[in-house]
Amino acid sequence: MCGIVGYVGSHVDGAALDVVMEGLARLEYRGYDSAGVALVADGTLATEKRAGKLENLRQAIIDHPLPPSSTAIGHTRWATHGGPTDTNAHPHRGGADGKLALIHNGIIENFHPLKERLVADGVKFLSETDTEVAAQLVAREYEADRDLTQAMLRAVAHLEGAFTLLAVHADSPGVVVGARRNSPLVVGLGDGENFLGSDVAAFIGHTRHAVELGQDQIVTITPDGYDVIGFDGEPTEARAYEVTWDASAAEKGGFDTFMEKEILEQPHAVADTLLGRVDPAGRLVLDEVRIPEERLRAVTRITIVACGTASYAGMVAKYAIEHWARIPVEVSLAHEFRYCDPIVDENTLVISISQSGETMDTLMAVKHARELGAQTLSICNTHGSTIPRESDAVLYTHAGPEVAVASTKAFLAQITAAYVLGLYLAQLKGGSHAEQATTILAELRGMPDKVQTVLDRMGRVKEIARFMADTRSVLFLGRHVGYPIALEGALKLKEIAYIHAEGFAAGELKHGPIALIEPGQPVFIVVPGPDTPHDLHKKVVSNIQEIRARGARTLVIAEDGDEEVVPYADEVIRVPHSSPLLQPLLTVVPLQVFALHLATAKGLDVDQPRNLAKSVTVE
Ligand code: AGP
Numbered sequence: 001m002c003g004i005v006g007y008v009g010s011h012v013d014g015a016a017l018d019v020v021m022e023g024l025a026r027l028e029y030r031g032y033d034s035a036g037v038a039l040v041a042d043g044t045l046a047t048e049k050r051a052g053k054l055e056n057l058r059q060a061i062i063d064h065p066l067p068p069s070s071t072a073i074g075h076t077r078w079a080t081h082g083g084p085t086d087t088n089a090h091p092h093r094g095g096a097d098g099k100l101a102l103i104h105n106g107i108i109e110n111f112h113p114l115k116e117r118l119v120a121d122g123v124k125f126l127s128e129t130d131t132e133v134a135a136q137l138v139a140r141e142y143e144a145d146r147d148l149t150q151a152m153l154r155a156v157a158h159l160e161g162a163f164t165l166l167a168v169h170a171d172s173p174g175v176v177v178g179a180r181r182n183s184p185l186v187v188g189l190g191d192g193e194n195f196l197g198s199d200v201a202a203f204i205g206h207t208r209h210a211v212e213l214g215q216d217q218i219v220t221i222t223p224d225g226y227d228v229i230g231f232d233g234e235p236t237e238a239r240a241y242e243v244t245w246d247a248s249a250a251e252k253g254g255f256d257t258f259m260e261k262e263i264l265e266q267p268h269a270v271a272d273t274l275l276g277r278v279d280p281a282g283r284l285v286l287d288e289v290r291i292p293e294e295r296l297r298a299v300t301r302i303t304i305v306a307c308g309t310a311s312y313a314g315m316v317a318k319y320a321i322e323h324w325a326r327i328p329v330e331v332s333l334a335h336e337f338r339y340c341d342p343i344v345d346e347n348t349l350v351i352s353i354s355q356s357g358e359t360m361d362t363l364m365a366v367k368h369a370r371e372l373g374a375q376t377l378s379i380c381n382t383h384g385s386t387i388p389r390e391s392d393a394v395l396y397t398h399a400g401p402e403v404a405v406a407s408t409k410a411f412l413a414q415i416t417a418a419y420v421l422g423l424y425l426a427q428l429k430g431g432s433h434a435e436q437a438t439t440i441l442a443e444l445r446g447m448p449d450k451v452q453t454v455l456d457r458m459g460r461v462k463e464i465a466r467f468m469a470d471t472r473s474v475l476f477l478g479r480h481v482g483y484p485i486a487l488e489g490a491l492k493l494k495e496i497a498y499i500h501a502e503g504f505a506a507g508e509l510k511h512g513p514i515a516l517i518e519p520g521q522p523v524f525i526v527v528p529g530p531d532t533p534h535d536l537h538k539k540v541v542s543n544i545q546e547i548r549a550r551g552a553r554t555l556v557i558a559e560d561g562d563e564e565v566v567p568y569a570d571e572v573i574r575v576p577h578s579s580p581l582l583q584p585l586l587t588v589v590p591l592q593v594f595a596l597h598l599a600t601a602k603g604l605d606v607d608q609p610r611n612l613a614k615s616v617t618v619e
Contacts, residue, residue, distance in 0.1 A: 002032065002075060002076060002103075002105035002106075002617070003027030003028070003030045003032060003075065003105075003198050004073075004074075004075055004105055004164055004166055004196065004197060004198045005023035005024055005027065005072075005073065005074040005198075005202045005203070006020075006072070006074075006166045006168075006176040006178060006195065006197070006221065007019045007023075007073075007196075007203075008070060008071050008174050008175065008176055008194055008221050008222055009070045009071075009192065009193035009223055010192040010193065010223040011070060012068050012069060012070045013070075014068055015070075015193075016069045016070055016072035017037065017039060017061070017066055017069065019072070019195070019203075019206065020037050020072040021037070021054075021057075021058070021074065023074060023197060023201075023202035023205075024037075024054055024057075024202075025054060026201040026204065026247075027076055027197070027201060028054060028608070029201075029258070029403040029404070029607070030078070030198065030615050032077055033051065033078060033079050033084035034049065034050060034051040034076070034077045034085070034088070034089035034090075035049065035054050035056075035057045035077065035089065036048060036050065036089045036090050036091050036103075037049070037072060037073065037075075037091070038072065038073050038074075038101035038103075039066050039069035039071065039072045040069055040070075040072075040168050040169070040173045041067040041068060042067065043170055043171065044067075044170050045093070045100070045101055045169075045170040046066045046067055046069070047091050047093065047101055048060050048064065049086060049089035051085050051086050051089060052084075054076070070174060070223070071168055071173050071174055071175065071176060072168075073091060073101065073167075073168055075089075075090040075104075077089055077090050078613050080618055081107070081111070081130045081131075082127055082128030082129045083128070087126055088128055088129050090103040090129075090131055091103050092104075092126075092127060092131050092134075092135040093126075093135060094132075094135035094137070094139030095136070095139030095143070099139070099169055099171060100135060100138060100167060100168070100170075101135070101167065101168050101169075102131065102134055102135035102138055102165060102167045103165070103166050104129075104131040104134055104165050105163065105183050105184070105198060105617060106163035106164060106181075106182065106183040107130060107161045107162055107163075108133060108134060108159050108163060109161035110160040110161065111130035111133045114137065115133050118133065118137070123136050123140075130161075134159065134165055137155040137158055137159075138152055138165070138167050139169075140155075141155050142169060146171065146172075148167060148168075148169050148172045148175055148177045149175075149177050149218060149227070149229070151177075152165065152177045152178075152179050152218050153218055153229065153231070156179050156218070156231055157231070159181075162181060162182035162618075163179070163181055164179070164183040164184060164198065165178065165179045165180075166178045166185075166196060175220060175222055176221050177218065177221075178196050178213075178218065178220075179217070179218045179219075180213055180216075180217060181231075182363065182386065183358075183386075184198050184358050184385060185197075185198065185213050186198075186199060186200055186202075186210050186211065186213065186384055187210065187211035187213065187219055187221065187226050187238070188200065188206065188209065188210055189210070189226070190206055190209075192223050193206070193223055194225070195221070196219070196221060199382065199384075199385075201401060204243060204245075204246065204247045205247045208242055208243040208244075208246070209242065210240070210241055210243055211226065211228075211238045211240050211241075212238060212240075212241060212384040212389075213228065214236070214238065215389070215390075216230060217230055217231070217238070218230075218231070241383070241384065245401060249400050249401055256600075257404065257596070257600070257606045257607050258403040258404040258607045259406055259408060259596050259606050260596060262402055263409070263455070263593060263596065264455060265399070266408065266409045266451050266455070266589065267449070267451045267455070268400075268448070269398070269412050269416075270412050270416045270451055270585060271448040272399070272400075273397045273398045273399065273413045273416040273420070274416060274444065274445060277420055278441065278445075283438075284420060284423055284437070286395060286420070286424055288393065288394045288396060289377065289393040289394075289395065289424075290394075291349075291375050291377065291392050291393045293428060295375060296349070296375075296425065297428050297429075299348070300328075300347045301327065301328045301329075301330070302329040302330070302348070302350075302351060303330045303331075303337075303342065303349075303350050303369070304317055304318065304331045304332065304351045304352075305337050305350060305352050305353075305362055305365040305366065306331075306333075306334055306352060306353040306354060306362060307333060307334050307354075307361050307616070309355075309407040309488060310354055310355060310359075310362075310407070310411075310414055311333055311353070312485070312487050312491070313414035313415050313418060314351070314353050315487075316415050316418065316485075316584045317331075317351070317353075317415070317419075317421075318331050319480060319481050320418060320419055320481075321425065323422075323581060324422045324423060324425070324436060326433065327425060332365070334359070334361040334364070335365075335619065337365040337368065338365060338368045342368075342369070342372070344369055344372040344374045345372070345374070346373045346375070348369075348374040348375070349374065349376075349377060350365075350366065350369035350374040350375070350376045351376075351377050351418075351421070352366045352376065352380075352391065353378075353379045353380075353414050353418070354381075354385075354387050355381045355382070355397075355410035356381070356382055356385060356614065356615040357378070357380040357381070357385025358385050358386055358387070358615045358617050359387070359615070359617070360617050360618055360619045361616070361619055362387055363386055363390060364619060366391055370390070375392050375393075376390070376391040376393070377391060377393040378390075378391035378394050379397060379414055379418060379421070380394060380395075380396060380397065381396070381398075381399050381402065381414075383396065395417050395420065395421055396417075397413035397414055397416070397417045398413065399412070399413035402614075403607065403614070404607045404614075405495070405608055405609055405612045405613070406492055406609070408592050411488065411588065412451070412588070415585060416444070419440075419581075420444075423437040423440055423444075440579065440582075443578070443579055443582060444582065447578070447582060447586075450578060450585070450586055451585055451586060453576050454575050454590065455589060455593075457574065458590065460571070460573070461573060461593050461597070462593065464555065464571060464594065465595075465596075465597035465598040465601060466597060466598075468522065469598060469602050471499060471598075472499065472500065473501070473521065474490070474493055474500075474501045475490075475501070475502055475503075475513070475516065475517075475524070476489040476502070476523070476524045476525075476591070477503075477504050477505075477509065477523060477524070477525045477526065477540075478505070478506060478526035478587075479505060479507055479528065479536055479539065479543075480532065480536055481528075481580065481581060481583060482506075482526035482527070482528055482584075483504075483506075484584065485588045486503035486504060486524070487503035488503070488588055488591065489501070490502050491503075492591060492595035495612060497598045497599040497602060497604065498602075498610070499598070506539075507539070507543070509543060509547070517547050517550040517552045518551060519550075519551030520551060520552075520553055521547075521551065521552045521553065522553045522555060523547055523552045523553065523554055523555065524556075524557065524591065524594075525540065525543070525544050525555070525557065526587045527540050527556055527557060527558040527562065528540060528580055529562070529578070529579075529580055529583060536580075537562075537564070541564050541565060544556060544565065544569070548568045553570050554571070555573065556568070556570075556571065556572050556573065557573045557591075558573070558574065559574070559577050559583075560575070560576055561577070573590045575589075
């Protein structure tokens with residue numbers, strides 16, 4: 001999704017361009033298909049933009065050097081309106097003299113009527129984007145009083161939709177103005193220089209002092225400071241905070257890919273997400289939950305809204321919360337939530353799960369839930385992002401920055417946070433629920449070591465992945481909490497290895513999908529531990545026999561000591577024993593490693609798979 005960087009410093013040299021290019025490189029993980037920059041220099045505006053990777057922009061700047069400057073904006077674009085071409089790339093110029101440059105993340109929903117009016121007034125458009133409309137509007141407003149902040153304020157009054165906008169003007173050196181509605185923007189504070197970014201990664205190489213902006217706010221940065229006003233024009237306070245991670249945390253740290261690094265960071269992601277959640281008496285403490293305990297005790301139903309991998313974490317959460325806290329839980333894909341006329345009232349807790357905190361589908365579901373009167377709680381990995389700010393309560397995961405498009409460590413952290421929440425709700429219920437919560441919590445604290453054990457055993461999984469580089473289809477089966485893990489295993493393979501993959505509830509096989517099984521078809525099966533209630537283990541072993549009898553190649557993920565699977569397995573991948581509900585933290589790891597190494601064997605770009613963005617900020 002689009003990445004945005006803004007910079008003003010006190011010296012007119014090459015620094016502004018360097019800072020902005022560095023910021024764009026750090027934001028590459030968001031996914032993009034073109035990039036561009038604009039600089040203010042000596043009363044003129046210089047821009048360069050190119051379709052494709054940042055390298056294309058770098059080469060263009062080498063071929064046509066830009067002048068020294070103290071004021072710059074930069075953008076990586078993920079196309080929505082208009083294809084990924086040089087012309088549609090941002091920045092877009094505004095005004096008859098083309099002296100204003102503007103970049104944008106989001107979608108301006110009413111751009112058609114606005115454009116028609118501007119065209120009728122004689123404005124010429126070069127691109128097919130909605131963004132150019134905003135550039136022309138801000139430029140037109142600038143003519144009234146030549147004040148860029150006031151021009152932005154008047155322009156945003158015309159806009160509907162979601163947007164972060166940054167603008168510079170050739171006649172206003174040393175000033176960058178930003179505006180945000182339903183789209184991310186943070187301020188970075190330096191010494192004699194200030195920054196704007198889609199997230200702190202944009203400026204983390206320069207400062208850890210950041211300022212969170214609220215919805216519908218406009219910020220103006222100069223080398224000496226920043227000012228924030230609301231869309232009503234009134235000055236407003238913004239919260240300053242310190243970023244707790246440094247630039248090296250967002251770099252590969254010697255690994256070939258971010259995804260590999262992030263898979264190996266999973267024991268820490270789980271451990272850090274548990275940190276500070278337990279008081280000396282062993283009871284759970286959730287400082288960030290701002291919903292009063294009595295309100296939480298009154299919760300009669302829970303709806304989880306999320307997308308993709310986060311929704312699979314939500315499915316795991318459903319099994320755990322229902323079992324521990326005995327509260328009915330429904331999981332809804334966030335983009336479907338509004339349209340199914342959800343039954344939600346003030347005794348409903350709507351839990352959103354999102355790594356980025358910016359997924360537009362999830363944000364809109366949260367807003368809808370609030371409109372319906374629900375309590376909203378966000379499980380999120382990104383401080384200062386939009387979804388937690390729009391929610392009544394937040395439970396942050398502490399996975400650190402996740403850069404690879406394919407989510408791995410955030411998934412484990414989301415499941416961990418969901419467990420913590422489930423145990424907390426059980427604790428609030430008291431009685432036997434609370435006692436059980438104490439036992440499970442003790443086991444949960446031992447899970448990071450078990451995740452590490454799984455990682456230490458991945459040699460054979462990597463070999464299998466390499467042998468299977470030519471495979472055209474892989475199936476994944478699981479039951480109970482193994483079912484969402486089967487779905488996640490399939491999603492990982494689809495998104496980074498471009499292989500057709502499907503996840504099924506193993507019990508569903510006989511109702512149709514077993515017809516897909518033909519000799520040699522590889523099938524991963526996530527096997528529950530032998531002590532899982534309701535003879536589930538035996539039932540899954542029967543499912544393995546059924547597909548093996550039809551020629552499937554069975555790749556079985558089973559607990560240490562589970563010998564019953566051996567006669568029916570072509571490969572057995574072992575994970576340590578755990579309580580049934582905690583098993584997903586272990587069984588998903590081999591599936592992540594498998595996808596990573598198969599995609600690598602195919603020579604694919606693991607961190608930035610085609611057509612995908614890390615942060616999906618459009619609906
Ligand atoms: C995961 O590998 C995917 N890239 C994707 O499904 C992702 O989990 C989904 O888009 C939700 O993102 P979020 O957690 O940032 O809201």
